[in-house]
Every structure is written in C-alpha cells, then in structure tokens.
Amino acid sequence: MVKIHLAVFLFGFAGLFGKFLSCSPFIIVLGRTFFAAIALFVYAKMVSRTRLGAVDRNALIFLILQGILLGCHWVTFFLAIQISSVAVGLVTFSSFPLFVTFMEPFFFKEPLKKRDIATALAVFAGILLVIPDVDLSNNVTLGGGYGILSGLTFAILTLVNRKNAMVSEPIAVAFYQNLFAALFLIFPVLILKPVTLALSDLPNLIILGVIFTAMAHTFFIQSLTKIRAQTASVIAGLEPVYGIVLAFFLLNEVPRVRTLAGGLVIIGATIAAGIYSRGKMSP
Numbered sequence: 001m002v003k004i005h006l007a008v009f010l011f012g013f014a015g016l017f018g019k020f021l022s023c024s025p026f027i028i029v030l031g032r033t034f035f036a037a038i039a040l041f042v043y044a045k046m047v048s049r050t051r052l053g054a055v056d057r058n059a060l061i062f063l064i065l066q067g068i069l070l071g072c073h074w075v076t077f078f079l080a081i082q083i084s085s086v087a088v089g090l091v092t093f094s095s096f097p098l099f100v101t102f103m104e105p106f107f108f109k110e111p112l113k114k115r116d117i118a119t120a121l122a123v124f125a126g127i128l129l130v131i132p133d134v135d136l137s138n139n140v141t142l143g144g145g146y147g148i149l150s151g152l153t154f155a156i157l158t159l160v161n162r163k164n165a166m167v168s169e170p171i172a173v174a175f176y177q178n179l180f181a182a183l184f185l186i187f188p189v190l191i192l193k194p195v196t197l198a199l200s201d202l203p204n205l206i207i208l209g210v211i212f213t214a215m216a217h218t219f220f221i222q223s224l225t226k227i228r229a230q231t232a233s234v235i236a237g238l239e240p241v242y243g244i245v246l247a248f249f250l251l252n253e254v255p256r257v258r259t260l261a262g263g264l265v266i267i268g269a270t271i272a273a274g275i276y277s278r279g280k281m282s283p
Contacts (some may be wrong), residue, residue: 004223004235010216012242015090017208018081019251021201024194025078026185028205029071031197033182035209036217040175043218050171062160063173067180069157074181076150084143086247087255090240091130091263092147097270098123099155107159122269129262140256170221178213240267 021028044050080089101120105112131144161173197205240263247253255263 001223001226003219003226005238007216007219007223008236008239009242010212010219011236012090012239013246014208014212014216015077015081015086015243016246016250017204017212018078018089019086019247020204021208022195023197023201024192025075025082026189026192026194027197028078028208029074030182030185030189031202031205032074032209032213033067033071033178033185035206036213037175037178037182039210039214040171040178040217043214044171044175048171050169052172052175063176064180064184066157066160066173066177067182068184069153069160070177071181071184073150073153073157075185076146076153080143080145080147080150082143083146084140085253085255085259086251087240087244087253087259087263088130088140088143089147089150090243091259091266092127092144093150093154094240094263094266094270095123095127095148096151096155096158098127099152100158103155103159119269119272123266126262126265126269129258129265171218174214174217174221238267 017028017032018025041052044052077089077093080092098120101116102112104110127144127148131141244253244255244260244263248255
C-alpha cells in the first residue's frame, strides 16, 4: 500500500515541473520520455529481468499508437499548467473518467450504466466550475481546455492499453510507450522549433524522467501485484490533491475557490465510483 501512495505522490509532484522548467512543453516531454525510457531499460535488464525482446507487428502498431498518445497527453498537460496553474491543469486532467465512461462501451461493446452516466455528469459539473467562461483569451479557460484535452488523450490511451493484449509485461509496455513517445516528439520539436532547453534545466529534466516518471511507473506497477486495480484507481484520484498541496507550499500557488470546488466534485465523483465498483467486485 505504501508503494501505490508513493507512486501517486510522485505523479502529483511531476506537474510542478511545468513551472520549474523554463522550456517548451514539447522539450519537457521529449526529455521526460527519453530519460524515462533509459531508466526503464536499465531497470528491465539489471533488476526485473524483464524480456524486452522482439515485438511482433501487431503489438508494435499498438505500442507506437500508445507512445503517440502518451506524448500528446503530457504535452497538453504541461501546456495547461504553464498557461494557467498546477491546480487547473491537474483538476481538468482529472476529467478523463468522463471520456472513458462514454467511449468504453463503444470500444468493448459493454452496456452504459446509469451510475456511470451520473458520475460523468458530476465530473462535467466540476469542469464547469473550474472553467470561468468560454473566452480563450482567459488563461484559466485556455489552460483548462488543454487540461481537458490532456484528459481526453489519457482516456484514449487507457482504452488502447486495455485493448492491447499483445505485450503482457507492464515494464516492457512502459518502456516502449516512453521510447515511442520520445521518437514521436522529435518531429514537432524539429518543425516548431520551440523554446530550447537551458543547461540549467537539464538536471531537473533528468530527475523528472528518472524519478517522477520511470520510478513512479515502476512503483505503481509493482503495487498492482499486491492490491486490486480498483483500489489503485481510487488512490490515483488523490494525484490532484497532492499536486495542489505541493504547488501551494513550493510555488506559492493559491488555487481559486471555483477551482477547489470543481476539483472536489471531480475527485469525489471519481473516488466514489471507484469505491462502488470495488464493492461490486468483492465476493
């Protein structure tokens, strides 16, 4: 149980690097995934003895898609934080259960339950509280929009992960996701030529990739061997809480009342749904 809380805490801390680092989100995510892939490769070879091996064509297509989605998810996530605040980015990203609720039945031919719809509506109400208006010149609105887009891409990534049964080793999946995300991001970086990395940012970028990405993913995956996936999803709902508290103490970011209210609605609805699902799965 300690590892899952530590993993979620590390995930929540990762959002702060959007403020710590002065470079473009494209550079941040390229560096993050590059150093995470290296760390996961070393861990797979030296510690877990995971077989990375050859990947067949079907699995490779899914892994490339997962890498692209992961890159898009993190770029929009850091854009949301840089444009608005850590709180807005984390809270609006937490809207991803809304998208999963309505897309999962389409992907897997499963019935849409009334309780799932109620949860999705509660999440939507929380988003409306966070977003002040539809004026994209408002940084909170624009940042919230990127946060919602981050939630959408993460929801699709979650569904693709479930769909992909070709690669069973979680560490291998995490390695390939980060590797292909880094390779994918080379192209927009070369084309857009965003704000480049300052030498002073390099240590923070390495820390973000190794500790707050590779290590966090490893702890999260290891915890799933000890606890239910539903329990893990409930605890993962605390990520915005950790991030907002850390931003308050380390960045002096005081979230708006509307942001806190929306966050409470979104997080509360997600955790309640997770607890209910866990209860239904219990013998």
